[in-house]
Amino acid sequence: MSTATYDAVRAACEQVGLDTTGLELIREGENTVWAVNAETIAKVGRPGSVEHSSRQVRVAQWLRTAAVPSVSLAEVNPQPVVVGDIPVVFWRRLPPHQPGHVVDVARLLRQLHDLDPPTDLGLPELDPFVRLPERVSGSNVIDLARRDWILRRIDDLRVEWELLPDGLPQSVIHGDAWVGNVAVDVNGTAVLLDLERFSIGPPEWDLVSTAIKLGSFFWIRREEYKRFIDVYGSDVTYWPGYTLMRDTRELRMATFLVQRAGQDPRLTREALYRIDCLRGLHGVRPWRWTPSL
Known part of the structure; x- marks a missing residue:
């Protein structure tokens, strides 16, 4: 502290x-x-x-x-x-609560994405690469080879992002929508948490966070993901831009853990493992990333 x-x-x-x-x-x-x-x-x-x-x-x-x-x-x-x-x-x-379920995420996102984007909030356009270079440039957790790979990967993904295919209509998006950012109280009422990443952008950015929990990590069951898409009404994995968004979201998750490991060395092993997965050193997805870190 x-x-x-x-x-x-x-x-x-x-x-x-x-x-x-x-x-x-x-x-x-x-x-x-x-x-x-x-x-x-x-x-x-x-x-x-x-x-x-x-x-x-x-x-x-x-x-x-x-x-x-x-x-x-x-x-x-x-x-x-x-x-x-x-x-x-x-x-x-918050009153006594527990993390939400993927269905709660879907329901809240459907409600959010259906709103007309306001003109008076000063919401920025989504920047999926915000603070990524800063997370690793000064890190004492990763070696030079890993740091340089991450910075090159950021540059490559930025170029690809300029060619992101069209998808759902742009809307207000949460920016970090996952079960850890939804709380459910004892009455079953679910609420959105962490409003820091709100922006205007493709709704798919909110949806990909749940999709990769199945496709990249097997953190949820197929039945849970099916309920998610049934409630929301769209499956982002069929969209041509999914792979790019998946790769970008995974990189954000890995670099965030690098940043946290700078404060808590116990996270270093997992942070390095995540980076090496992205580098192709641990086979194909799904990887054994530790959830809730």
């Missing part, structure tokens, strides 16, 4: 009148999540990401008006709270 992150969340709490004696670190990653009290959590963004956090606030407000179930903002104003150049967004803490 960085001192700057703790200082930022403490100062933000003080600005809005929240007690800081119970602050507890929940998760540390690209953003840092803190429990403030029984009703509130705080998400601390990276330095210089104020606009990014402001957009999350606008998205949460829009989803509420559009009646799409999602994580709710805490009753704190203004949002985000900015400490120096570090944004802090306060959210309502």
Whole structure:
């Protein structure tokens, strides 16, 4: 945990009148999540990401008006709270819950993708390669050969992306839609979490995350994937752009673990294994990636 992150969340709490004696670190990653009290959590963004956090606030407000179930903002104003150049967004803490099922993901995505894209949220166009070079360029986890391969692979995929075939109509997309970003409470109500990657783009980008859980890793059963496509109404694996999106999503998953391994060395072995799978050193899919890392 960085001192700057703790200082930022403490100062933000003080600005809005929240007690800081119970602050507890929940998760540390690209953003840092803190429990403030029984009703509130705080998400601390990276330095210089104020606009990014402001957009999350606008998205949460829009989803509420559009009646799409999602994580709710805490009753704190203004949002985000900015400490120096570090944004802090306060959210309502979820009631007891568990991760969603692929059917919950499909149902929420269908509802989201059917909405007319808003013109006043300032949503960017999807960038599937955002922060990928930064995840590996300064990493002390991977060797030079792996790093250079990843950077070349990013460049190759960027070129291919320019020729992405047409598919479903562009819409608002979640950007990181998987069961870990859906929570289901004791009443069976499912809500979307993590609004950081919302953008305008091809809906297939949201669908591919579930498709590769079957095709790339066997993390779900065929019956589960069939229910997913039945609920959503489309099977992305039949789309000509699927392979490109699959490869890009897999690269994002591998490089994210490289980034996390820089903070938690226990993840290094899995991070290197994932990269080597992409390099073709462990045979063809499905690979034995460890889920939920």
